[in-house]
Amino acid sequence: MNTTIGYTAVLVGFVASLMGIGTIGYALRSAARVSSPVLSMPYMRIGRRYAWVTLAMAVLIFAIMERALITRDFTSAYVAQVGSSKTRPFFNFTSLWSSLEGSIILWTLILCGYVAVIARKFRNRITDPMFAWALLVLFVVTAFFFFLMTGPTNPFKTFDPPPGFDGPGPNPILQNHILVAFHPPMLYLGYVGFTVPFAFAFAALITGRVGEGWLLETRRWTLFAWGFLSLGILLGAWWSYEVLGWGGYWAWDPVENASFLPWLTGTAYLHSVMVQERRGMLRVWNLSLVCATFSLTILGTFLTRSGVVVSVHAFSNSTIGPILLTFFGVIVALTIGLVAWRGDALRAPGRIDSPLSREGAFLANNVFFAAFAFVVLLGTVFPLIIEALQDRRIFVGRPYFDRMTMPIGLVLLFLMAIAPVLPWRKASTELLSQRLFWPAWSAAGALVLSIVIGARGFAPVLAFGLGGFAAGAAARQIVLATRRQGWRGLVGRTNGGMVVHLGVVVIAVALAASSSYTHQQELILPQGQTATVGGHTVTFVSMSTVEEKDKTVTRAQIAIDGGKVYEPALSNFPGFGQPIGTPSVRTSWKDDVYLQIAAPPEADGEPIGLRVIVRPLIVWLWIGGIIMALGTLLAAFPGRRRIPTMPTSARVYEEVRDGDVAAAVV
Amino acid sequence: MNGPAADAAPVRRRRLAPLVAIPVAVVMLLLVILLATRDPAGERLAKSPLVGKQAPPVEGVTLKNEQFTLDRVRGEWVVVNFFGSWCTPCIQEHPELVTFQDAHRSARDATVVSVAFSDSPTNVRQFFEKRGGDWPVLSANTNSIAVGYGVIKVPETFLVSPSGVVVAKLIGGVTAGRLDALIDKYTAPAATTPVTTTR
Numbered sequence: 001m002n003t004t005i006g007y008t009a010v011l012v013g014f015v016a017s018l019m020g021i022g023t024i025g026y027a028l029r030s031a032a033r034v035s036s037p038v039l040s041m042p043y044m045r046i047g048r049r050y051a052w053v054t055l056a057m058a059v060l061i062f063a064i065m066e067r068a069l070i071t072r073d074f075t076s077a078y079v080a081q082v083g084s085s086k087t088r089p090f091f092n093f094t095s096l097w098s099s100l101e102g103s104i105i106l107w108t109l110i111l112c113g114y115v116a117v118i119a120r121k122f123r124n125r126i127t128d129p130m131f132a133w134a135l136l137v138l139f140v141v142t143a144f145f146f147f148l149m150t151g152p153t154n155p156f157k158t159f160d161p162p163p164g165f166d167g168p169g170p171n172p173i174l175q176n177h178i179l180v181a182f183h184p185p186m187l188y189l190g191y192v193g194f195t196v197p198f199a200f201a202f203a204a205l206i207t208g209r210v211g212e213g214w215l216l217e218t219r220r221w222t223l224f225a226w227g228f229l230s231l232g233i234l235l236g237a238w239w240s241y242e243v244l245g246w247g248g249y250w251a252w253d254p255v256e257n258a259s260f261l262p263w264l265t266g267t268a269y270l271h272s273v274m275v276q277e278r279r280g281m282l283r284v285w286n287l288s289l290v291c292a293t294f295s296l297t298i299l300g301t302f303l304t305r306s307g308v309v310v311s312v313h314a315f316s317n318s319t320i321g322p323i324l325l326t327f328f329g330v331i332v333a334l335t336i337g338l339v340a341w342r343g344d345a346l347r348a349p350g351r352i353d354s355p356l357s358r359e360g361a362f363l364a365n366n367v368f369f370a371a372f373a374f375v376v377l378l379g380t381v382f383p384l385i386i387e388a389l390q391d392r393r394i395f396v397g398r399p400y401f402d403r404m405t406m407p408i409g410l411v412l413l414f415l416m417a418i419a420p421v422l423p424w425r426k427a428s429t430e431l432l433s434q435r436l437f438w439p440a441w442s443a444a445g446a447l448v449l450s451i452v453i454g455a456r457g458f459a460p461v462l463a464f465g466l467g468g469f470a471a472g473a474a475a476r477q478i479v480l481a482t483r484r485q486g487w488r489g490l491v492g493r494t495n496g497g498m499v500v501h502l503g504v505v506v507i508a509v510a511l512a513a514s515s516s517y518t519h520q521q522e523l524i525l526p527q528g529q530t531a532t533v534g535g536h537t538v539t540f541v542s543m544s545t546v547e548e549k550d551k552t553v554t555r556a557q558i559a560i561d562g563g564k565v566y567e568p569a570l571s572n573f574p575g576f577g578q579p580i581g582t583p584s585v586r587t588s589w590k591d592d593v594y595l596q597i598a599a600p601p602e603a604d605g606e607p608i609g610l611r612v613i614v615r616p617l618i619v620w621l622w623i624g625g626i627i628m629a630l631g632t633l634l635a636a637f638p639g640r641r642r643i644p645t646m647p648t649s650a651r652v653y654e655e656v657r658d659g660d661v662a663a664a665v666v
Numbered sequence: 667m668n669g670p671a672a673d674a675a676p677v678r679r680r681r682l683a684p685l686v687a688i689p690v691a692v693v694m695l696l697l698v699i700l701l702a703t704r705d706p707a708g709e710r711l712a713k714s715p716l717v718g719k720q721a722p723p724v725e726g727v728t729l730k731n732e733q734f735t736l737d738r739v740r741g742e743w744v745v746v747n748f749f750g751s752w753c754t755p756c757i758q759e760h761p762e763l764v765t766f767q768d769a770h771r772s773a774r775d776a777t778v779v780s781v782a783f784s785d786s787p788t789n790v791r792q793f794f795e796k797r798g799g800d801w802p803v804l805s806a807n808t809n810s811i812a813v814g815y816g817v818i819k820v821p822e823t824f825l826v827s828p829s830g831v832v833v834a835k836l837i838g839g840v841t842a843g844r845l846d847a848l849i850d851k852y853t854a855p856a857a858t859t860p861v862t863t864t865r
Contacts (some may be wrong), residue, residue: 329698343683
C-alpha cells in the first residue's frame with residue numbers, strides 16, 4: 001500500500017519534471033524561431049506550475065516514507081532495512097535519511113522546495129529566456145533525482161517479511177544523538193542550494209547575459225546555501241568530536257573533504273563576485289566557480305556513495321556510482337563546452353589596475369582558495385591515481401593535508417587582514433599605512449599575548465599573529481561602519497562579511513591551538529586511582545551499567561581535577577557488533593578534557609582503559625561557527641548603499657542572436 | 667559609480683577561453699576515467715591478504731554440541747560464512763546457502779560452516795530452526811575466529827579449498843551459483859594442488 005502510493009508519486013514527479021523540461025524547452029524554441037526576445041506567457045505559466053507538482057510529489061514521497069517508518073510497515077524493503085520496533089520515535093523519524101534511498105528522498109524534497117521558491121519568486125519574469133533557461137536546468141536536475149528513485153535507488157521496493165520480523169533499526173551511530181536530525185538536513189540545504197546559482201550561471205552562459213541584476217540574486221542564493229553548508233560542516237565536526245567519539249573534529253576523511261570542496265569554491269565565488277559587481281571583471285571565472293561548486297557537490301555525492309574511496313563513514317556501497325559519475329561528467333562537459341564557446345565573448349575588457357587593490361586581493365584570494373580546493377581534491381583521489389598507475393595501495397592522511405593546507409590557510413588569514421582595508425582600483429602606501437595602523441597593533445598584541453601565555457612553535461604563533469591582524473581589520477571596518485550608520489553598520493554584505501571574518505579568525509586560532517598543543521594519553525587505570533594528563537588529574541571513581549529499552553549502557557564515573565564527575569559511556573545495541581562509545585567532555589573557555597572508554601573493565605574491580613585528550617580552545621571552534629552563522633545572516637540583509645538599480649540583467653550585446661558576437665556594446 | 671569598465675581601451679580579443687577550457691577538459695576527462703575504472707572499495711577489500719594462504723582456524727562447539735575444526739572437513743570445499751541473525755542481508759542470503767548445501771550433500775564435496783558474529787546462541791538457534799540449514803554452526807566464543815579472518819561487517823564469506831587454502835573472500839550476500847562458479851574455476855586446472863590465486 002505505502003510502497004504503491006510512494007512509487008506512483010515517484011513516477012508522477014519524474015513525469016512532471018520531464019513535462020516541465022518539455023514545456024519550457026518548447027517555449028524557448030518557439031521564441032528562438034521567431035527571434036522573439038520574450039517567451040510565450042501561457043506556455044511558461046504551465047511550465048512553471050510543474051514546479052508545484054514536483055514539490056507536491058516530493059512532499060508526498062517523504063510523508064509516505066515517514067508513515068511507513070512510523071507504522072513499521074516492514075513490507076517496505078527500506079523500512080525492513082532501517083526500521084525497528086525498538087527504535088525510539090524520534091530516531092525512527094530521522095531514520096528516513098539514515099541510508100542511501102532515504103537520503104535521496106530528502107535531497108529531492110529540498111531540491112523541489114528550492115525550485116518551487118524560485119518559480120514563485122520570479123513569477124513576473126517567466127517570459128525572460130534567461131529565467132526560462134535557469135528553470136529548465138533546475139527541472140533537469142530534479143528529473144535526474146526523480147529518475148534515481150524510479151529505479152537505481154528506488155526507496156519503495158517491497159519486502160516479504162517473515163512472521164515476527166523486526167528490522168535492525170538504523171546504524172547505532174544514527175540513533176544516539178539528536179544531532180542526526182540537524183546535521184544531514186543542513187548539509188543538504190547547502191549542497192542542494194548550490195543548484196540554484198548553478199542553474200542561473202548555466203542560463204547566463206547560454207543566453208550570454210552576465211549582467212549584474214541576475215548576479216545579485218545568485219549571490220544571495222549562494223550565500224544562503226553557503227551558510228547552511230558551513231553550519232552543516234561545523235555541526236558534523238561537533239558531532240564527530242562530542243558524540244561519536246572519533247577523538248577529533250576533522251580527520252580529512254573523503255566524506256568530510258567532499259563537503260569541504262564545494263565550500264571552498266563557494267567561498268571563492270562569494271568573494272570574486274564582488275569584483276564583478278564593482279568592476280565588471282572576472283565574469284567567466286565567476287560562472288566557472290559556480291559551475292565547479294555544483295559539480296563538486298555531485299562529485300562529493302559520488303565519492304561518498306559509490307564506495308570508490310575508503311571512508312570511516314560507513315555508507316553502504318550501492319549501484320548508483322556509475323550513474324552519478326555520468327551525471328557529473330555530463331555537467332562538467334557541458335559547462336566546459338559552454339565556457340569554451342562563450343567565454344571569450346563574455347569576457348569583460350577591464351583590467352586590474354594594480355595588484356595592491358581590493359580586486360587584486362580578491363584575485364589572490366581566489367587563487368589560494370582554488371589551490372586549497374585542488375590540494376584537498378588531489379589528496380582525496382590520490383590513492384586512486386597511485387593504484388591506477390602502480391597498482392599499489394596507499395593512504396593519504398593527516399600529514400599531507402595538514403602540511404599542504406596550513407601555508408594556504410596562513411596566506412588566506414593574511415589576505416583577510418589586508419583585503420578589507422584596500423580600496424578599489426589602486427592603493428597608495430600612505431593610505432595603507434594609515435588604515436593598517438590598528439590592525440597591525442592588534443597583530444602585535446596577539447603575537448605578544450600568545451607568547452606570554454606560552455605559545456611556542458613558528459606556525460601556531462604566526463597563525464595567532466595573523467589572526468590578530470585579520471581580526472583587527474574586520475573590527476576596524478565594523479567599528480567605522482557602526483559609528484557612521486548605527487546598528488545598520490552591522491548589516492549588509494560588507495559589514496556582515498566582516499562579522500563572518502571574525503568568526504573565521506576565531507576558528508582559525510582555535511584550530512591552530514588545538515592541533516598544536518594537544519596532550520593525549522591512553523591510561524590503564526585501576527578503580528580509585530588518579531593520573532595526570534596535560535595538567536589535569538583524572539580519577540576513576542566507579543562503573544555502572546543500565547539496561548534501557550533499545551540498548552545497554554555502561555558508564556564510567558571519572559572525576560576531573562578532583563571535582564565534578566564525568567561519565568563516558570559505551571552503548572551496546574543488540575544486533576550490532578561494536579559497542580558505540582560516547583565520550584564525555586569537560587569544556588572550559590581554556591581547554592577541553594576529553595574522556596573516552598578505550599576498554600571497559602573485564603570484570604568488577606578490574607582497571608579501565610581510558611583515553612584522555614586535553615586540547616586547548618576547542619570551545620572557540622563552535623563559538624566561531626556561531627559568529628559565522630550570525631555574520632552570514634547579517635550579510636544576507638540588504639545593506640544601505642547598494643540597491644539593485646536594474647530589474648533584469650544588463651545585456652552584453654544589443655541583440656543576442658546566434659553567433660552574433662560583433663555587436664558588443666560595453 | 668564607475669560603469670563596468672566602459673573606459674577600457676580597445677581590447678584585443680583572443681581566443682583564450684578554449685585554450686583554458688581544453689586542458690581543464692582533459693584533466694576532468696582523466697578524472698572521470700580514473701573514477702569510472704576503479705573497483706568499489708568493498709571489492710578491493712575483498713582482495714583479502716588471506717587469499718592464497720592457509721585458512722585461519724575455525725574451531726568450537728556447534729549448535730548440535732559437537733566439536734568442530736576445519737581439519738574435520740579437509741578434502742571438502744568449505745564455505746565459511748560469517749553472519750548474524752540480526753542482519754538483513756544475511757537473512758536474504760540464507761536460502762542460497764541452503765540450496766548450495768543441498769546440492770552438495772550427496773557428493774560430500776562441499777560444506778557450509780556458519781560462524782555467528784556478535785550474536786547470542788539463542789538467537790542463532792532460532793534463526794536456524796526457522797530458516798533451515800543443517801551444517802555446523804558455531805555460535806559461542808566466535809570473536810577470535812572473526813578476528814582471525816578480519817571480519818568487519820557481516821555477511822562475509824570465505825571459500826576454503828579442499829587443501830585448506832582460502833581462495834576467495836566474498837563481501838555481502840552470496841549465491842549458490844556464485845559459489846559453484848568459484849569452485850569450478852579453482853577446481854578445473856589441477857584438483858589436488860593447492861590453489862594459488864591471481865592476486
